[in-house]
Amino acid sequence: xxxxxxxxxxxxxxxxxxxxxxxxxxxxxxxxxxxxxxxxxxxxxxxxxxxxxxxxxxxxxxxxxxxxxxxxxxxxxxxxxxxxxxxxxxxxxxxxxxxxxxxxxxxxxxxxxxxxxxxxxxxxxxxxxxxxxxxxxxxxxxxxxxxxxxxxxxxxxxxxxxxxxxxxxxxxxxxxxxxxxxxxxxxxxxxxxxxxxxxxxxxxxxxxxxxxxxxxxxxxxxxxxxxxxxxxxxxxxxxxxxxxxxxxxxxxxxxxxxxxxxxxxxxxxxxxxxxxxxxxxxxxxxxxxxxxxxxxxxxxxxxxxxxxxxxxxxxxxxxxxxxxxxxxxxxxxxxxxxxxxxxxxx
Numbered sequence: 001x002x003x004x005x006x007x008x009x010x011x012x013x014x015x016x017x018x019x020x021x022x023x024x025x026x027x028x029x030x031x032x033x034x035x036x037x038x039x040x041x042x043x044x045x046x047x048x049x050x051x052x053x054x055x056x057x058x059x060x061x062x063x064x065x066x067x068x069x070x071x072x073x074x075x076x077x078x079x080x081x082x083x084x085x086x087x088x089x090x091x092x093x094x095x096x097x098x099x100x101x102x103x104x105x106x107x108x109x110x111x112x113x114x115x116x117x118x119x120x121x122x123x124x125x126x127x128x129x130x131x132x133x134x135x136x137x138x139x140x141x142x143x144x145x146x147x148x149x150x151x152x153x154x155x156x157x158x159x160x161x162x163x164x165x166x167x168x169x170x171x172x173x174x175x176x177x178x179x180x181x182x183x184x185x186x187x188x189x190x191x192x193x194x195x196x197x198x199x200x201x202x203x204x205x206x207x208x209x210x211x212x213x214x215x216x217x218x219x220x221x222x223x224x225x226x227x228x229x230x231x232x233x234x235x236x237x238x239x240x241x242x243x244x245x246x247x248x249x250x251x252x253x254x255x256x257x258x259x260x261x262x263x264x265x266x267x268x269x270x271x272x273x274x275x276x277x278x279x280x281x282x283x284x285x286x287x288x289x290x291x292x293x294x295x296x297x298x299x300x301x302x303x304x305x306x307x308x309x310x311x312x313x314x315x316x317x318x319x320x321x322x323x324x325x326x327x328x329x330x331x332x333x334x335x336x337x338x339x340x341x342x343x344x345x346x
Contacts, residue, residue, distance in 0.1 A: 001300055003311055010299030017096045020299075024271055024291055025049040026238060033181055034093045036291060038238030045238030048269035051246035055278045056337045063324040068317040072328055074263060074286065075170045075208050075229075077143070080116025081313040082286035082328060083276060085293040085305070086237075086267050087147035087174060087212075089122030089129045093182060098298055105133030107297040109140045111305025115313070120145040120172055120288065123159070125186040130159055134166040142167030147212065149177045150190050153197060160205050170229065171205060173198075176213025179240030198226040212267065212288075213240075215250055217257035230263030230285075237268065237290055248282055252333070255283030273315020277323075280331040 011020040018036045019028050026049060029035055030042025038045030070081040085108055091099050099107070105121055112119045121133035121144055130146065137144040146163040148156055150173060163171055177183060178190045193201075202209045208229035214220050215235055223231045233251050235244040247268030255264055266279050267288035279287045289312070296308035320326070323335050 001303055001307060003307055006296055006299035006304040006307060008299070009304075010295045013098050013298045014096060014295065017094065018291075018295070020295055023049070024295075025269070033239060034090070036094055038242070039181065039240060040242030042238065042242075044235050044242055044244040045269065047244075048235065048238060048246040048248070049271075052248050052269055052275050052278060054338075055248070055282075057274065057277060057319060057323060058335055058337065059322050060324040061322065066326040068320040068325065069327045070313055070316055070320070072286065075145075077169060079118065081276075081316060082280065082284075083117050083309060083312050083316075084145070084265070084286060084288050085112050085117075085119035085309075086234075086288035086290035087120040087122040087145075087172065088290055088294055089124040090182065091294075095294060095298070099294075100132070101129050102132035102135070104294070104297055105136035107302045107305055108293060109133070109136040109144045111297070111302035112293075112309055113140050113143050114302070114306045115309035117309050117313075118143050118145065118169075119293075120147050123147055123149045123174075123177075125183055125188050131162060134162060134168075137163070137168050138166040142169045144168060145170045145172050145210070147172040147174050149173070149183070149188075150175045150193055152189055152191075153201065156201055157204055160201070160207075164205065164207065168207065170208040170210065172210040172212055172232070173201070174212040174232075174234075174236065176215075176234060176236040176240050179236070181239075195222055195225050198223075198228075202227050210263075210265070212265075214254065215244065215247070217250075217253050220254045220258050224258055224261050228262055230265055231258070232265040232267050232288060233284070234267035234288070248279060251279070251282045251284060273312045273317070274319050276312060276316045277319040277331060278336055280328060281333050281336045283333075 026045030029037030123130040212232035296304040
């Protein structure tokens with residue numbers, strides 16, 4: 001199967017909820033919630049895509065070639081590259097129900113693992129949004145990261161225990177879900193969390209714990225106080241608040257604020273291996289990719305997920321080859337230009 005075939009299949013299968021656009025940029029689906037778009041005007045999603053697209057990469061082919069090594073380590077495991085599938089749920093509400101929470105996880109988790117990477121699984125209004133994917137997590141020997149919404153503490157602790165029983169290698173809470181319109185409409189008690197409550201939650205498990213939905217240096221510093229393993233810079237795909245900055249836009253300031261105290265992931269309109277390169281140059285340790293993984297799973301199942309992941313890693317290696325980077329640590333900010341700020345070379 002080729003990636004082109006995956007897209008063609010998905011375009012037929014996912015209509016009318018997702019158009020499988022040539023560029024997944026949020027324009028065609030703006031404001032479509034339920035659906036795949038960004039909240040309100042959709043500008044948060046669109047701007048996240050446009051900001052990344054505006055970053056330019058510097059070519060340099062005069063160097064001693066040592067090959068390109070994209071391997072990295074997180075959660076005590078080694079991965080083929082710094083690429084993770086972002087947590088997505090609500091397949092019947094936001095997409096068209098071709099895949100359920102369970103069948104999506106059954107494509108996503110083994111598909112990413114086969115490519116040497118891993119997936120975050122989701123959570124949602126109904127308990128099965130969280131529990132159904134756990135069988136896929138267990139079948140993959142725990143090589144996945146279940147993600148929990150910011151429920152009341154007892155509910156969060158209950159779900160932590162379930163993820164532990166499934167053998168998950170790490171856990172995540174997407175605190176930005178407190179702004180999801182569909183959860184609010186369902187009357188579900190999701191809410192913000194203070195540092196003390198997050199500390200208690202994180203200390204309740206021995207698993208590495210991440211907080212997703214960090215968008216300011218101040219929020220990042222508070223996250224560090226909770227004892228997290230890592231943070232995910234994310235505006236939830238533009239689905240929780242209109243007119244936010246792009247995650248890539250705030251990433252350098254957040255890296256400066258936290259230094260190397262925590263692992264830094266970024267999620268937001270990353271579509272290609274060159275986008276991964278840009279994110280790493282801006283200070284990320286790894287990236288999360290959301291909507292394109294649903295397309296890959298719908299269009300090709302687990303094989304489609306593997307092919308898409310391999311495509312991303314191949315594009316990342318190509319970018320490294322063209323910029324003189326042998327390892328991920330060589331991908332530094334001098335390899336790019338932030339053309340939005342009229343930096344040199346633009």
